[in-house]
Amino acid sequence: LKRKRVKNSECPVARALDVIGDWWTLLIVRDAFDGVRRFGDFQRSLNISKGILASRLKGLKEAGIVEHAPSTSGAHDEYTLTPKGRDLFLVIVSLRQWGEAHCFASGESHSVLVERATGRRVLTLRLPGRRSAELDDAKTTVRKAKST
Amino acid sequence: LKRKRVKNSECPVARALDVIGDWWTLLIVRDAFDGVRRFGDFQRSLNISKGILASRLKGLKEAGIVEHAPSTSGAHDEYTLTPKGRDLFLVIVSLRQWGEAHCFASGESHSVLVERATGRRVLTLRLPGRRSAELDDAKTTVRKAKST
Numbered sequence: 001l002k003r004k005r006v007k008n009s010e011c012p013v014a015r016a017l018d019v020i021g022d023w024w025t026l027l028i029v030r031d032a033f034d035g036v037r038r039f040g041d042f043q044r045s046l047n048i049s050k051g052i053l054a055s056r057l058k059g060l061k062e063a064g065i066v067e068h069a070p071s072t073s074g075a076h077d078e079y080t081l082t083p084k085g086r087d088l089f090l091v092i093v094s095l096r097q098w099g100e101a102h103c104f105a106s107g108e109s110h111s112v113l114v115e116r117a118t119g120r121r122v123l124t125l126r127l128p129g130r131r132s133a134e135l136d137d138a139k140t141t142v143r144k145a146k147s148t
Numbered sequence: 149l150k151r152k153r154v155k156n157s158e159c160p161v162a163r164a165l166d167v168i169g170d171w172w173t174l175l176i177v178r179d180a181f182d183g184v185r186r187f188g189d190f191q192r193s194l195n196i197s198k199g200i201l202a203s204r205l206k207g208l209k210e211a212g213i214v215e216h217a218p219s220t221s222g223a224h225d226e227y228t229l230t231p232k233g234r235d236l237f238l239v240i241v242s243l244r245q246w247g248e249a250h251c252f253a254s255g256e257s258h259s260v261l262v263e264r265a266t267g268r269r270v271l272t273l274r275l276p277g278r279r280s281a282e283l284d285d286a287k288t289t290v291r292k293a294k295s296t
Contacts, residue, residue: 010258012247013178013240019251021171030161033285064250084250089285090273092161094242099160102212102232103167109293110158116287117279125238126274131265137181137237139264145257 010145019063020088024048024056026095029081029088032066037078060085094125158293167211168236172196172204177233178240180214185226208233242273 009015020026024046031045043053057079060066065085071078081088096113104110113122129135157163168174172194179193191201205227208214213233219226229236244261252258261270277283 011178012244012251012258014175014247015251015258016243016247017171017174021174023165023169026165026169027162030159034290086285087246087249090275091239091242091246093275094239094273095164096160098235098239099162099164101235103160103163110160110163111293112291113288114291115277115279115283116289117277120278122283122288123276123278125242126276127238127241128271128274129263129265130268130271131263135263135270137234140261140270141264142182142259143262145259 011142016091020065020091022056022059024052025060026088026092028053028056028060029065029085030092032079032081032085033089033092037071037080038076039079042079090125093122097124159290164239168213168239170204170207172200173208174236174240174243176201176204176208177213177229177236180227180229180233181237181240185219185228186224187227190227238273241270245272 009018020029027046028042031042036042036045039053039057042048042057043050046053057066057068060079061068063084064082065088066079067082068077068079070076093113100110100112114120115122127135129139132139157166168177175194176190179190184190184193187201187205190196190205191198194201205214205216208227209216211232212230213236214227215230216225216227218224241261248258248260262268263270275283277287280287
């Protein structure tokens with residue numbers, strides 16, 4: 001099942017998904033945020049085949065989202081997020097908050113994202129508006145790119 | 149290539165991706181936010197086969213993200229987002245803002261999300277902290293679910 005590439009799309013959502021719109025890819029990024037660094041640790045965490053993991057890490061390196069270097073001790077290689085990769089933080093948080101709200105039965109427990117400074121659960125993401133405290137889909141619209 | 153289901157994961161990110169972690173699925177949701185309602189219009193917008201579109205819409209209905217009903221005129225069926233689907237707004241916005249920042253060459257134009265009230269581009273998403281204006285990955289950590 002080959003997915004269509006949209007390299008020339010004018011839509012940033014489509015371009016972003018072209019890079020990271022793969023289930024494994026975003027779980028690898030999630031693990032990297034959680035401190036996973038080594039190939040074998042990603043493999044154990046995700047219960048994923050070596051081949052799929054290697055191909056997804058290769059894609060993430062080519063996209064400039066992870067970088068790959070020997071650990072400070074030199075004993076093994078480590079994968080870490082680049083600044084571009086760390087900028088995916090709010091993508092992961094938005095998925096988490098939607099998942100928390102909609103993917104668990106009441107009473108079912110899940111992991112939580114907490115502030116290190118307070119130990120308390122993070123607040124919800126906000127899209128502040130200039131005339132209203134919060135924007136939602138009804139208060140926004142997409143404007144096409146200006147043709148140049 | 150069958151992807152692993154993680155229905156029982158304690159991680160909300162994994163559960164969210166289990167539902168929407170598919171490239172086409174999120175593009176369908178994006179189109180629905182942009183006002184696309186009819187099967188043929190999704191098909192034209194996405195340049196996708198009828199079979200794939202039908203299977204993804206079926207999955208979105210089963211997940212409670214879209215609903216499917218005759219239009220008010222009764223002339224055709226329409227797919228619209230449920231409240232659970234509309235809650236994906238910030239997921240789409242986070243992907244858009246990452247895509248805007250990282251997936252376009254300088255000078256290359258892209259569509260923009262604007263506030264209806266002002267016509268101006270939306271501000272960036274924020275994750276407000278209790279002791280700092282903004283949280284990032286370094287200021288947060290994931291705490292495992294309490295076992296019950």
